[in-house]
Amino acid sequence: MACGTIENLSDGLSCPLCHHIFKDPVTLQSCGHNFCHTCLQRQQKSGVREGQDKTCPVCKKICPAHLCIPNITMSDLVGRIKENREDIRQMLKASQDFSDQLACSLCCERFRDPVSLQTCGHSFCHECLQKKARSTNQGGTLCPTCNQACPKKSYVHDHVLGSLVKRINRPGNRDQEQGREEGQEQKLVHECDKHKERISLFCLYDQTLCCLVCRDSFQHEQHKFLPLAEASDLIKVVVYVNVQKQLMLMNKVTNMSDDQEERMTEHKTNKVQVSEHITKEFEKLHKFLEDAKSDQLQQLDVTYDPLLKKMEENKETLRKKQKLLETNLEECQKKLVDSDIGALQDIREFLSQHCKTGQIEENLTVIKEKPETGLFKGPFQYYTWKRMLSVLQPAAAPLVLDPQTANWDVLLSKDLTSLSYRQNIFTLFSERRSLHFHVALTTECFSDGRHYFEVDVDGKKEWIVGLAKDTVERKRDAIIDDIYCSIFRNSHGELFISDSVVVSVACVTLKRVGMYLDYTGGQVSFYNAEKMTHLHSLSANFTGELCPYIGTSGLEEVPIKIVHLRL
Secondary structure, three states: OOOOOHHHHHHHOEOOOOOOEOOOEEEEOOOOOEEEHHHHHHHHHHHOOOOOOOEOOOOOOEOOOOOEEEOHHHHHHHHHHOOOOOOHHHHHHHHHHHHHHOEOOOOOOEOOOEEEEOOOOOEEEHHHHHHHOEEOOOOOEEOOOOOOEEOOOOEEEOHHHHHHHHHHOOOOOHHHHHHHHOOOOOOOOOEOOOOOOEOOEEEOOOOEEEOHHHHOOHHHOOOOEEEHHHHHHHHHHHHHHHHHHHHHHHHHHHHHHHHHHHHHHHHHHHHHHHHHHHHHHHHOOOHHHHHHHHHHHHHHHHHHHHHHHHHHHHHHHHHHHHHHHHHHHHHHHHHHOOOHHHHHOOHHHHHHHHOOOHHHHOOOOOOOOOOOHHHOOOOHHHHHHHHHOOOOOOOEOOOOEOHHHOOOOEEEOOOOOEEEEOOOOOOOOOOOOOOOOOEEEEOOOEOOOEEEEEEEOOOOOEEEEEEEEOOOOOOOHHHHHHEEEEEEEOOOOEEEEOOOEEEEOOHHHOOEEEEEEEOOOOEEEEEEOOOOEEEEEEEOOOOOOEEEEEEEOOOOOOOEEEEOOOO
């Protein structure tokens, strides 16, 4: 900006109630004072008793709250103050934009005694409005900008805008002005190290201090120069914008750090709950299972501790970045109050070190990883039975299939533990029979407790294993809406959960699938039963009875079989 520092702009655009830059500025019609819209409403609501007239917070002149108008010119100036600027060349253009905003649209010069129309909020010089505004049939005037009709003399003097113009129009040579105020005291003259001439210019291209001889040298050929006062204003605008940006970024980092703390607390709580669950399960196996319990607790630490450590490191990184932002903010604030020469000296290094936040913004994230509950909240006693052949709880359920629920085109074995595809096997009608899927439900259904069963899928190209509500629709494809299942399709090499979530593309080696139901806990988990490795888990609030079922495709006759485990 040609004259006037960024401090002066901020002071001129500050609300007298909150002392911050205006937000949605409005002008009181009775006195012309400006406030943030929200600040004015809050002040008049809290400071006036019922039945009393509302007054201006500055001059105490009576002014009802509804007699205030938006100040468009002030809103545009505030918007431009808050715009981000990346370098000095952009700020040079921005200074012209600020100057344009302080110009009357009628005389194209800076405002003189500015007034704002009450109906639309546009601002003009008082004299220009009286000379050039067009009259209406009712004796009023038309706004020269938007042509909106305004009652005669329906304008208000804008004190804040007038004060801001006075700040901008003050004498440009601030060194001389300061000298006059201090009684023409002797000032320190800075000389060019190369030419020993008085430094009076700033090169925008090299961002260095220069003398008149430097300006005419080959080193600065075709470079753009500014007087020190103007260059200082532009540099302080750059620093001011970066201060605002770093304040916003510091708030962001602080909030993310708090969020990370909450996530860590949640994971620590979950770890304690899972640890208690594991301990309770293994206590039932008595002394000879202590080694197995220790192995599972170690696996829990291996799973959670790296995640918690990663979260702790990320939290520490966020704290360091927050501290760096605080340091940069402190240095930038010092730069704002520095002298012209002090503000411009070593400016390249200063901007590079304190006014670039790109590296600080890198890798700003809150770690939200969460281990699968099925890794630890599963049939632990069954895991141990694989190695120790001891008592299990839950024991593998000895399920059998219900012929009345079997599809027309499936063949059940004599012991009712397996099925395979055969066309038109059943001829008797049954209300419980599934018509659209090659499946059969078991005779036993579950409405509480914990249960586990395994299904042999060795050699199968396509199969279905899952749970269905006892009230599931059997006559149409809507059965998918009321089931919890895993569907394997060898043609795609994919394992799906409820026909939607892809679990793995490497499941072609599955020979036996385990399914675990914790009805009370609302958990369904699937496992590779050969190695007891977790595949996937589902969570839901179960109601009514859940019936296990198995199914096949209509393209193969290889049977799928429920496994009856015996000790």
